[in-house]
Structures are given as C-alpha cells and as structure tokens.
Amino acid sequence: MSDGLTDIEKAAVLLISLGESDAAEILKHLGPKEVQRIGEAMSRLDNVPQSRVESVVSDFLDVVGDQTGIGINNDRYIRAMLNQALGEDKAKTLIDRILFSTNTSGLDTLRWMDARQVAEIIRFEHPQIQAVIVSYLEPDQAANVLSFFDDKVRLDIVMRVAALDQIQPQALQELNDMLESQFSGPRSTQLTRLGGVKSAANIMNFIDTQIEAELMDAIKESDEGLANQISDLMFVFDNLLDVEDRGIQVILREIQTDQLVVALKGADSQLQEKIFKNMSKRAAELLRDDLEAKGPVRISEVESAQKEILNVARRLADEGEITLGGGDDMI
Template sequence: MTGLNQRQKAAVIVRLLLDDDEVAGLDRLNSDAQTLLAQEMAGMEVIDRQTRDAVITEFCDRLESVGVTFPGGLDGTLAMLGQRLSDDSTESLRRAAAISGQTDPWARLCALPRESLIALANAESVELVALMLSKLPVEAASATFIALPRERARVVAQAMSMTSGVTPAALRRVGLVLLHAAEALPKPAIPTPACDRMGAILNFAAADLRDDVLGALDERDVEFADGVRKAIFIFAHIPTRIEPREVPRIVRELDQSTLVRALAATAEGDAAAADFILTNLSQRMADGLREEREALGKPRTKEVEEAMTEVVSTIRRLQEEGQLTLLMPQDDE
C-alpha cells in the first residue's frame, strides 16, 4: 500500500513521464481533469523510492489487465476509423453530435462554407451574428462581414460591443441555435461555388486564355467575373496572398530546380513574386538561388510557366492540408 489516492498516483506517473518528455495526450483531458491533476502535483513534495516503485508496479499491472480501449468520444472514434468511413457518414455523425449537444457546436459552425456563413449573417439577429463573428476564425469572419450590406454591417459592428460579457453556457446555446439554422439552409448539389470552381480551373490556364475568359465574363456577368477573380490564385499573387513567414515552408516543399525556373520569371508581376520569395529566405539561401538562376540563362517560357504552376499547386496543397492560410485577395487582383 502506498498511502496515496488515485489522483496522487496519477500525479506521480505524470511526473515520471515529464522527465522523458512523454506526456503527449494530456491535452485530451477535459479542463476539470487537467486542473485537478495540476492541483495534486502542486500539493505534493517528495515521494520515496519505495512508494514510487509501488505506484509504477500498480500502473503497469493495470495496463497489462486492459484488453482493449475505445476513444470515449466521437472525435477520437472518427480519428481512429480514419478513411474507413465515407465522407457522408463522417459528416452525418459530426452534424448529429453537434446538434444533439454532444460536441461543441462552434467547431461545426467554424467549418461551414463561406456561403452558409454569409446566409446566416444576413438572416439571423444582429446579436447572434455579432457572437458568430467573434467566434469564427479571423479570415472567415472578415469574409462574412465584408459580404454584408453596408447598413447591416454597421449594426452588426455596433452589436460587437455587447459580446464581451457573454457566458460560456449562453455562447453554447447561441451556437446550437445557429447550427440548427445552418442545417435548415438549402444544400446545393455541387457544394463548391461556381466562381470558386471557375477560378480553380483558370489557376492553371495560360495567362492570355485567363485574361480572355475574364474579359468575356465581364461583358456578361460582372458580379460572377469579380467572384472568379477573387478565387484565382496565381504566381503573381504570392506577395499579397502569402505571409512572409510562410515562404520558407513553401520552399521546403519544392524541388530546387523547379523553384529556380519559377524565379526566372520576367513578367512584371511574376518577377515581383520571385523577389518576394527571395527576400523572405535566409541571405545564404537567397544568394544561392540567385546564382543558380543566373547559371540557368534564359529558360523557355513554357518551362517557367510550368514551374510557376508547380509552385502554385504546392501552395494550394498546403492550404488544403491546413498548413498555411491564404490572405484575402486585394481589390485590384
């Protein structure tokens, strides 16, 4: 017998794991459990060797008696099942859990597409919309706010001053109300907006074809054309859409010969993007890339365009994987 209660034994095990930096998973405990554990550790001082060994032995015996464990929650279960469930099944489970109150509704709301967020922002009371914008990631909140009619945007902005005193319980109720409202919105057969789909297609079109298509769209539907322009992300947009600190991460994902060819671009916007990349790398790396670019001479236009397309594809992949976030497009892009 050690004379320690279960929390104190847990504190001993965690303290031993801390010596080896092996405490991954503590963040999966709820906040109350984390607090209790920390309080136990704060109230303990010296544990003798015999007691320590007894706690370790008991812990190991309990581990050996365990046959199988389950995550004990939906998020953990879905992570364990991974790709074995269809996207529709995963989505249905998450939606049902959020609506029933089993999980945080705000996680679902933050994952809604931009069009759904804008629809909610136009339909719900300004107080609810102000709370929604307070909880959304900054980029999503900004895109939603900018899309509001000017007068409604002013009223929502004024309502933001009343969000500071909201309690966690009230915030959760608001999240459930908004999630129910989101579930009632019409579901398009093709989830990706048409302007985004067209923009993604034009990302990889030649510059002259892209300009020709956008010109034709301007003549027929200015609003759609504007949406397509905002969805397009090309090499020349890198200085305005990429945070300088993200440049080294992007470069690490690229084959160096591909990067050098892309940096050889001579068109005004593309050359500015190449300078932006070089400026935000270490001096040594930037000088090395400049030397390789000089040694390359004048590559064929097609080779440069293919290299720039590869850079854009890499950035898009990192964005889809959640490893970087594109900044909002400028009005003149």
Template sequence: MTKVAPIGEPPELKKYSGLQRAAALMLALGQEHGGPIWGQLSNEEVKELSSAISQLGRVPANVIEYLLVEFLGEVSSMSNFHGSYESTQRLLEGMMPADRVKEIMEDIRGPSGRTMWDKLSNVSEAVLAGYLKNEYPQTIAVILSKLRTDHAARVLAELPRDLGTDVVMRMLRMDTVQKDVLAQVEQTLKAEFMTNFSRAQKVDAHETMAELFNALDRSTEEAMLSALDAREPDAASKIRALMFTFEDLANLVPASIQVLVRNSDKRELALALKGAPEEMRQVFFNGMTERAAKLMRDDMAAMGPVRARECEDAQAALVRLAKSLGDRGDIVIADPKSDEAMIY
C-alpha cells in the first residue's frame, strides 16, 4: 500500500450516518483485514453492523476512499461496493462459526423460525394477506397449505371474498406439490417478501426514544427534552410527536375511557386526577356514573395535600395501563403518527 495525503470530504458522505459509514468501512476491509475487528464485537454489535451492511446498497468509490484514509491513513485502489444480504453472509462466513452466522442472518432477515414456513407463521395475517392478494390463486393455495392451519385460516379470512373462494377451490383440488415448485415459491418469498418485511419492521430510533421518554418521570422527561431541544431540535420535535402522554388520554373515545376507569386502581386514578386540570378530570368523570364520580371527588378531597411527584407517577401508570389495554385490543387509541389512523 502507498501512503496518500488526506483528501477532502466528498459531498456524498453527508447522506451516510455514523453506523452506515462504519458498515461501508467494514465491507471495504473484507474478511482478511476486518476479521480481527469483527472478533472484538458483541453479538448485538455484529447484528447491528451486519444489518447496516445488508441494506447499504451501492457505495461510491470516493466515499470508501475517504473513509479508509480517515480511519486507517492508507488506501489502495478501490471500486464500488454493493452491500446485500448475500455479501453480508459471505463476509461473516469467513470469520465466524456457521451457527453464529445463521443466528445473525436470521435475525436481520426477518421473523424467527427454522424454516420459511415457520417464519411466515410469525407474520401478521393482515400483512401476509396484503402481500398474497397480488399473487396467483394457485400460488396462494400452495403457501397456505404449508402454514399452520390456524394461521392459514386467519390469512384466508383477510383475503377478498372472491379470491379466498378461488384459493379454497384450488386447495381442494391440489395434489402433492412438486419439490421444485415448492422450492421456487419459497425462493420468491425469501427474495421478495421476507426481505422487504424485515426492512419495513425496522423500528425508527425516534419511536424507541419516545417509548423511553414515556417511562421517565415528568421532571426528568422535561429536563432531557429541553437539553435535546438545545442540541437536536428536530429530533426533540419528532420524539414529542411520537410520545403518548397523560394529556393524550383526553382524546380517547368515551367507551375507552370507561374501560380504562374499570381497569384502573382507584387510589391511583384518584391521585392521577388530583394532579390534573379540571377539564382533564371531567373527561374521566364523564366515563363514570354520577355516584362513582362523586365518590372519586370525595376520595381526592380526603387525600389532602399530596406530592406532585406522586400525582405524576400515578398519571404515568395510567398511561401504561392505557397502552396495555390498547395492545390487547380492549380500547382504541389514536395513533400519534397520524391524524386519521387508529390502532386497534
């Protein structure tokens, strides 16, 4: 290798995050030079970096050159690189045991399972039906015949009625599926559906942080968001938009408020409402009988002075309960990412 002088930062570099830059660098180093570095990483770090490599796509030569000059101080002639699941797997296979490579690749490809059919059985019936409705009825019949019966039934129920009927008729007339046909269907599912599904399932970092901030006490949450406002105002704004707060409970439909009240700890509910403005209290009182609302007001008055922190903790617990009920489908919660979409 020949030493080279520092080069200017290429304009294309701006579109790569820190993780993507590290991924491009490791892809460039390859097995021989990157092996010792991979060996020092934890399983989670390997998975994160491998996932970034697999989704990298084409990386311009001048970006690769700049990264190598910046981090290593020397570079050889380069060509473009293309990150994919296949190149990621080949890279890992030269440095790790086969079982570890399999675990990592399955994790970044999509839902867990020993076979493609196991994986499909872990995919939501609505998502799977949304993909299958654009396939030939015979192909759908082959796929449903390989799924668990209960899951196949739920997928079938999600398909348009005429298409579902056609699929059932083909399943009734279907003989044993030839191995080469099954292999072709499986390969198509891997290439088209599972890869796209895995990418679509990637969680936005802002969503993760919104969940984390929801779990903080009010004073810590406000302090952290204020600090983030000063350094990354766009990120702080996105996190706020994704957070589900006590005030958002006012947007629940009356029936959902009633379910929330029935499932809540009454002392905790009283504490939460004691620290809430009157209009917020009224939202909950409207979800109670007149007698229950009066008793709740009496309980709040009987408490006397309470610490603001206790009220905030009770409000946070009520938010967690609402999200839990929403996840179970017991109440309807407005999705903070959309003015119209609903989560059931």
C-alpha cells in the first residue's frame, strides 16, 4: 500500500521508478516549483520497498485510467534539485531535455534560471524591457532578481511594473528573439496582461524586509498614491488576523514550532491569541511557555521567520488550500 506517503512523495517514487527518459518527458510539463518540491522528496527517499513502488504505480494508473491526458500548470526551479536527487551526471540529461526543449520560450526559460543569471541577462536592457521580464517572473524570483540591482534601478523597475497593464505580442516576441541563440517559442497574436499594482505588491511581499522598507519610502516620495495602493495590496504578517481559523490551522501544520516562536516574538497580542485559539489546548500552553522562555531575538531574525511563514501561506493560497486577506470561507 502507498498509504502514509504524501502526493508529492508518491510522485517522487513514480518518477524515480520510470527512468531518466520517461521522467524527462513528464518533468518538462511541470513548472519549476513543482519540480523543486518533487525533487526534494526524491532526495529524501531511502530504501523504498518494491511493494510500495508497485502500489504507487497502481494508484497512479487508477487515477488516470479514464483520462486522455494530464493537465499540469507551469511554474518554477530544477537545477539544484535534480543535481541533489540524482547526482550531477544523471541530472544533466534531464536538465538539458527540460530546460532547453524546443517547446520552451525564452521568457518561460527565464523562470527556471537562477535569479543572479536573470539579473545579468537583463542588466543592460532598456528599463521597460527589464520591467516586462520582472513582471513575467514569479513574485519570489522577481524579488530575488531585484536584489541584484542598486536602489535607483530597483525603484525604477518596480514603478514601471506597477504602471504596466497589457503588452503587445510584438514586444513579447522581441524578448524571445533577444534570447533566440538559446531558446525559441511560438508567436502569439493576443495582448498579454502583465504587471500592474497587484504584481508590484506581490513582488514587494518577497523582497528583503529592509530593502522593502527603503523601496516603499522611495515609491512614496515619488508617488504617494501609488505607494498607498501597493501597501494596501501587500500581504504582511499582521494580515494573518484576517485569515479564517481553518486557514490558520492549515498554515500551522506546515511550519515548525521554533520558527513560529521567533515569528510571534514580533507579533501583537491579538495575533498571538488568534494563533493560540487555533491550536489544541496543550499545544497552545507549550507555545506560550516557549514564548515566555525565549530570550531577546534580533529583529532581523523575527522578520526572517515571519517571511518564511508568509511564504508558506502564499503557497497554500496558490494551491487553493486557504484564502488570504479574508473573504468567503472555503467549502
């Protein structure tokens, strides 16, 4: 039986059992985030019994037996994961097939790259091209890319991201052409919606706390109204107060107690109480004791722990497990 394995672990067992060629065919339909999570699960597998492998394959066949195809969303990271899971030599074949497939456009391939690589690729491009590319990336990757630019350039890019709305297909094709020596992609004839204030806010959510504060001050100095719009759309740690109780419970299952203790050192009493009430009585008592026993913690450590918890919350929201910022309950 494959009971006891998570869906991600089942996927890892299935892919390892398939071999490089077949695994590559599947992985190239996944996005970087999915591949990263599966790869991390692959690296943790150890001495999986043959009976369990057979059970995972059987479960998979039962699920897809009446389907004509498997629809998978696109997203993020692969290199380090596959190197760690399979070793550099074996991983190279998969990386080449997945990252440099002719079905991957230049812009899509940027999503798989290290943030420093992307920053170097766009460093000397026109600021508007930089903004379009940053808008196209996932918010956390975009935030990492921005960290490799100085304050002035970072401000300019974020302001341009916030001002974006739609982009002509020729402009997107131009970006693909810029990378055509390595990548190619199909042409589009439809306007693509990119950027906007919400996109800027999402990127700001992932930027280092100190840089975020400095950047927000700079935006406010340049355009106070825009700064207020971005601020209103950002999801910060205190906004967990607006998350329904069920959502808080889901988040708590995904984070470590030590991490939570540090994060709550910088939270107000109202948020602390919300956390306590969504735990068992015993767990809440232990958490209170840990908080009281915890000595002084650096602000940077508190902010880092809070960012990590927010990253978990955003991932769960992306997966449809919870809703952020209030709204209707999940059913």
